[in-house]
Amino acid sequence: MQTLLVIDDEASILKAFERAFASEATSVLTAKNAADGEAAFIDVRPDVVVVDLSLPDASGLDCFKRLREIDSRVPVIFITGHGTVESAIEATKLGAYDYLFKPLELDEIQTLLDKAFNLSRMVRVQPILADEEDTVADAIVGRCKAMKEVYKAIGRVASQNLTVLLQGESGTGKEVVAQAIYHHSARSTGPFQAINCAAIPDALLESEIFGHEKGAFTDAHRQRIGKLEQADKGTLFLDEVGDMSPMTQAKLLRVLQGQSFERVGGTEPIDVDTRIIAATNHDLKQLVSKGLFRSDLYFRLSVVTIQLPPLREREDDLRVLSEYFLRKYSNEFGKDIRTLAPETLELMSQYHWPGNVRELESVMKQSLLTARGNVLLPEFLPPLADHLILSNGKSEGEYLTESFVAERLDSGGDNLHAEVIAKVESQLFRQVLAHTTGNQLKAATILGISRVTLRSKLKSLGIDPSEFA
Incomplete structure (x- = not known):
């Protein structure tokens, strides 16, 4: 609690x-x-x-x-x-x-x-390498060869005052690895700040990182101290750094080159001693080749690069992770399930897991809602193929299919983006509301949006939250 x-x-x-x-x-x-x-x-x-x-x-x-x-x-x-x-x-x-x-x-x-x-958890809880019985909140779980390389990389880089770039698909555990680097560094007693660059509009991201002076723009009624300045003598974690605008990229490059910056609207250089840990689910090399990311910033960020493997490439870790989440959440759901039936593991192994470890955690929690006995059977799993694609490339009933997009392209419609967003949001909100049994506050927290935004979205999509209570 x-x-x-x-x-x-x-x-x-x-x-x-x-x-x-x-x-x-x-x-x-x-x-x-x-x-x-x-x-x-x-x-x-x-x-x-x-x-x-x-x-x-x-x-x-x-x-x-x-x-x-x-x-x-x-x-x-x-x-x-x-x-x-x-x-x-x-x-x-x-x-x-x-x-x-x-x-x-x-x-x-x-x-x-x-x-x-969330920041308090990241700063105060040191991730550990979980063993067979651990159920701690922030653990790095996995025994496959690729994860062992990640552990070695954390050990090599944590004590060095170097910029680190974490690359991997969404849900592979980049945030937990950033935590581990911070906690094992010489800066572990210093401040830690975290920013999700994809969650903040471009117009506000620069101010969030660097701060602004009074009058710098229309709504700048007072001076604001940015997270970079707050992280002086400590660590700044920039998640989804590949989503930064060119202007913000240029200012971040200056920090990495000279450890100084100006607040938005300011002229006084401010010196900082801040270690940068950046993370992205994009292929930054590809973004550089397309002119969407500065090559000089990429080279500055990638002094040390740690690649986190997707779940589908982690060999036996699917079972290890699943059993870890079952142990972690069994008491919360009033169950005593510690292992998977072989048939359950086989079914899960056929799935592509585009959401990786984060998606697996969600699936285990949903399974515990309906599970009985001491072993997780296949019938307790949520329908994995209802909304995403199996690893063999076939799709069964997912809302957003290749055929759906192809049909809209053939029809010559001019509102495809809005249609797709509406379909994806409808599915997402329905699934989250089902998970929270209609509790809008919990749903908004999980989604990372305000209740006002959630209510507005539900109204526009014609979703009645009472259906899920």
């Missing part, structure tokens, strides 16, 4: 956080002043802290400094009024995760908390 500590002297805000975020997965603790907050922080060591900048017995900034002395790895989010903006910016320079303005918006808080909890 993850723990959120909220320090604020307004009882209404404390109650609001408890009502909105306390759940089976999240424990919410509250404190009315800095002294009580610090005591709770020492006693519980929460995963994320939310603190008001105006407290009755101390300033929020002083409280934050004391919390940093106790454990600097815990993400701290500030609540601030317009009169304390400068203090919030100062706190961000000192390592605070972010700040929110009153009045608070629930969806904005939820999005920020989700990111902060």
Whole structure:
């Protein structure tokens, strides 16, 4: 269970956080002043802290400094009024995760908390190489030859102050490998920041990484400290770096060449000592040949390259990983299943696994919902071929088929992209809602979008979430 500590002297805000975020997965603790907050922080060591900048017995900034002395790895989010903006910016320079303005918006808080909890896990949990009985949350699982090469590469590069590029398909475990490199490096006590470059619009990504000055663009009402600056003396993990715009690529290149940059709209160079770990599911060499990625940036990023193998090429790891996930989630689903029937493994071996380890984890969780007994039988698996393609190249009932695209091309339609996106989104949202039994908050969290966005999408697609309750 993850723990959120909220320090604020307004009882209404404390109650609001408890009502909105306390759940089976999240424990919410509250404190009315800095002294009580610090005591709770020492006693519980929460995963994320939310603190008001105006407290009755101390300033929020002083409280934050004391919390940093106790454990600097815990993400701290500030609540601030317009009169304390400068203090919030100062706190961000000192390592605070972010700040929110009153009045608070629930969806904005939820999005920020989700990111902060994920960052807290990455910083505080050191991935281990799992053995037969391990069920820890962040484990690197696998015994095949390709994975053993990954382990060796982590060991060789972790202690070196070198830029690392992680390449592999989506769901192969690049984030966990980045965690392992950070935790085994000399910077493991320093800050760690992570950005998914594909999840942030181009117009905002540059500001997210480098920050911006007040007035740099239309909505830049105040200065913002970017993640690169927050990661000074530490590590910045840039996931999906292949999705960066040319302008952001150019600024990142300068950082790698000279360890300096300017905030958006700024003219003062800022020096940083930050190690970059980048990851991508694209073939960057191919993007370079097409002129979509800078060759000089590619060579700077790929000082050391670690290639993560897709699941379909990991020999006996399909069974090892499946049994690991069964052990990990059996108690959560009230089951005691530890192994697969041979027929189940055979059926799974025929599948292409385009989502790799992440998809396998989802399939094991779905299987446990209906499974009985002590062995996972084939009938407990979700229909693997309902929406994706088998490894033999045939497709059975998937929503997006080659024939579907071919038919639209032949018909001369001019709205193919929208049709495809609608079909894929419809399938995705239906499957996630089925997994959460219609719980929209959980579904939005899994999808990485706000509940407002989810409701809008469901309405436009004609999906009634009550069907899945």
